[in-house]
Amino acid sequence: MVQHMIREHDVDPRQVFICGLAAGGAMTLVMLSNYPEVFAAGAVIAGLPYGGAKNAQEALRGMFQALPKSPRDLGDLVRGASPTTTVWPKLSVWHGSADRTVNPSNAGEIIKQWLDIHGLPKAPMSRQIVDGHPREVWWNAEGKTVVESYTIAKMAHGTPLSQLEGGIAGPYMIEAGISSSHHIARFFGLTDALLKPPSRTNNWLVSLLVVRKTMRRPRILTIQAWRNVRARIANMFGVGFGKSRSSKTN
Secondary structure, eight states: OHHHHHHHHTOOTTOOEEEEETHHHHHHHHHHHHOTTTOSEEEEESOOOTTSOSSHHHHHHHHHSOOOOOHHHHHHHHHHHSTTOOSOOEEEEEEETTOSSSOTHHHHHHHHHHHHHTTOOSSOSEEEEETTEEEEEEEOTTSOEEEEEEEETTOOSSEEEOGGGTOOOBTTEEEOSSOHHHHHHHHHTGGGGGGSOOOTTTHHHHHHHHHHHHOHHHHHHHHHHHHHHHHHHHHHTTOOOOOOTHHHHO
16 A cells, blocks of 8 residues: 555655554554564554554553563564564654553553664653653664654643644644644654755655645644544544543543
8 A cells, every 4th residue: 555655646665654643553563563664754642562462452451551561572572573674663652641541651661662673772862841741862873863752741642732733622632732743744854845845756745844834724624634534544443432531631
């Protein structure tokens, strides 16, 4: 499917990315672990570490409390999926500190897992506050950021957004004063396209990003379309998404 999209839309194969929320976040790590040569980077919002569950029962247990494992054991789960891989995708990890659906301890396990496969130390190389929320960063020997982590203070289960950036709050889409979409796009390097002259391979991308900056209405329609796609995916996989508990508390 990815190769089809690359051919049909003339996409640069070096700029293929994936992200997801909750079960979609877990699936993001499945894709990154099994097809690391396909994706340049990924983003996980309130997900589970790769290989953390072998069945639905284990997945539910992990949602309530991640089973602590050593960085090596977590990394081996990923390496076992792609044993010949030496270059791994970058990863952005997001989680609400008040998430009662997927325990925030899972974010810690995901970070440990991807620090291990990138051969990076546990201690972050940089800490900062971004839009009121803590961000931790790790970079490789070349100075490129390869793992980052955002902890969204007091946020329940969902995707953090900012209404000032055109976000629309709703079930699992939570006003938090920070636009995860914007920061993830920047982590992927997509916002750099605004500073470069359009080319045949990224013309559609530049246009999309310019629209995001200059036209509020198309941005809103794009967000609504994404929510519709997410609902379809949930139905395909039989995920019972009802109204979020967080919509009452946020």
